[in-house]
Amino acid sequence: MHWRQPATLADLAEGQEYRLDRIDLPGADARRLMELGFLPGTLVTPARSAPFGDPRVYQVDGSEVALRRETAIKMFVSPVRKDQPA
């Protein structure tokens, strides 16, 4: 069995779509992220960023939200497979 550190939002390439698996942040922060659209199971696409890549804008659930890298590294994602419905 080959174990690998799961990818986080901060590791992603611009313009690629990923599925959000879990948010590893305190309850209130996680809740606000969910209200902004970051629900587990939702597709997230990294978009433009400020100079030097931080903060970055993410497309999620029809809107765009800017997050700092320090927040994005607490949000774990997995790649979207073609055969999986959105």
Next chain:
Amino acid sequence: MSAAAAGAPTLTSPPLPRTARTVALVGPPNSGKSTLFNRLTGLRQKVANYPGVTVEKRLGRARLRHQDVLLVDLPGVYSLQPRTEDEQVTHDVLTGRMPDVPKPDAVILIVDVTNLGRQLTLAAPILSLGLPTLVALNMADDLKSRGGALDTGAVAEQIGAPVALISARTGDGVPAVEEFLEGALGVPRPVQLPIISNVPSCREWSAEVSRKAGYRAPLPSHWTQRLDGVFLHPLWGPLIFVVVVIAVFQTIFKAAVPLMDGVGVLIAASGGWVEALLPDSWFRSMLIEGVWGGVGSVVIFLPQILLLFVFIGILEDSGYMARAAVIADRTMAKVGLQGKSFIPLISAYACAIPAILSTRTIENKRDRMATILIAPFMTCSARLPVYTLLIAAFIPEQQLLGPLLGTRAAMMIGLYALGFLAAVVTARVLKSSVLKSVRTPFMLEMPPYRMPTVRSIGLRLVDRAKIFLRRAGTVILLTTIVLWLLASVPLENGQPPAIADSVVGTIGRTIEPLIEPLGFNWRIGIGLLTSLAAREVIVGTLGTIYGMEASENSVELQSALQSDLTLAGAVALLIYFAFAMQCMSTVAVVRRETGGWKWAIIQFVYMTAMGYVCAFGAYQLLS
């Protein structure tokens, strides 16, 4: 401006009949609540003395066919579980816990229909309040033009409340909202709502509603993507930001001149007319020297201030401000703050009061406190008349970057930068000492870019003009009259004394030793004292003093100043105004927002001391 005027908006006369309905406007941020509010109330809303994003409830009256309705515009929320102070306001009004607002009889929930699934999640907690509710699906024009569609009737069927498809910007569908406001209010028909504290189940519920309503999401806005490609470009983004800033200042300086000259001519002509009409008396002297000389010299700056607000309005309404916050976040992080603090700081360019109120959107209490304490360093529009006057009198105009940038505009940018620098340094000091805290995550939704409308910018300008003229007609009028009276006593042989021997002159000469090291004489000293009420009062004060001395000296404010101040003294005065806290309304708002005198007094002393020390340094260095 009095402390009361700076406080929470209350409705002005004539009072509504007690039976008038109260209807609250609620919705997620950027869904168009304020646009609808402005459309329904027109100019019949209480003019708050700050512009910008709604962080405090706003009250206004919608005059409908059969009755008037009291509308309450609330800060945007994502849920009814408040996380910030502005969200708390929404929560308290809706649950009837806000002392000065009656519990709403009905609610209009406004959502952006171009992203229905997510925006409609708020419907669950709102409907569960059990109040008569209209769901206004806003931005119908965007939905249509980008190929989206839905069955409005089916949405109403699903959620058990009436639904209107509207465009608050163009006015389409707004009559249906007015009908709801006047009609028989019925509570929502009970439908199966999700558990409102559970975000995923609310989201599932609204997805279900949109699906059953045959909702077809519009294509993404290509404009927003293309503009972000430019404004958030690693190189062009910051560069454009700088060019925009330079262009704004150059325009404020150059384009405002003919307009200001026009106002100046009008004031002079009306003054001459009044002078010719009245017999020579002390009353005429007071009118001409006090009112026209004092108030008139401030009113001249109205076009310039309005021009500044045109630019701020465009930046705010277009959605660019949120991008600027993203670009600025790293810089703000270095001084211990976050990108969200950047938005209050930018609106502080208009006035520190709205800036301090808009810090309510900052979750972290200590970040919020630090932002409140540094906001008054930002160059507010009340400093503009002072800066313009001094720069025009002392800095010769030369081209620096061809026609794009002149020395005067450059000087102005320098002063704005100085204020920003003072704010940032102070923030750094505060955040690494008394206001140290754990960082809260920065999360900011990017609104789509929208073309600012003439209507919305126009409404702001009317607001600002009203506030400015009200100040000129109250605080500035009163100070100049009191000043004129004190400058006319004690009488010598029945004649007014030379101004230097009057009560004003005596006070001025008493404090003169204190300000002499800064290069100021007693006339400037009087200006510093009166401008404690509000910064621009110094212009009116000098206008009055020089106007009374007109027989001895030049009447023209600029040339009179040149004989009173050296270049070094003028620079010292500019620096003093950049730093010192000379605004009683701001002190009052800081006291209210921080819950006591402690921080308000610390801030006042710190800023004024900094102004004094830096002006002293500058004068000693330059002279």
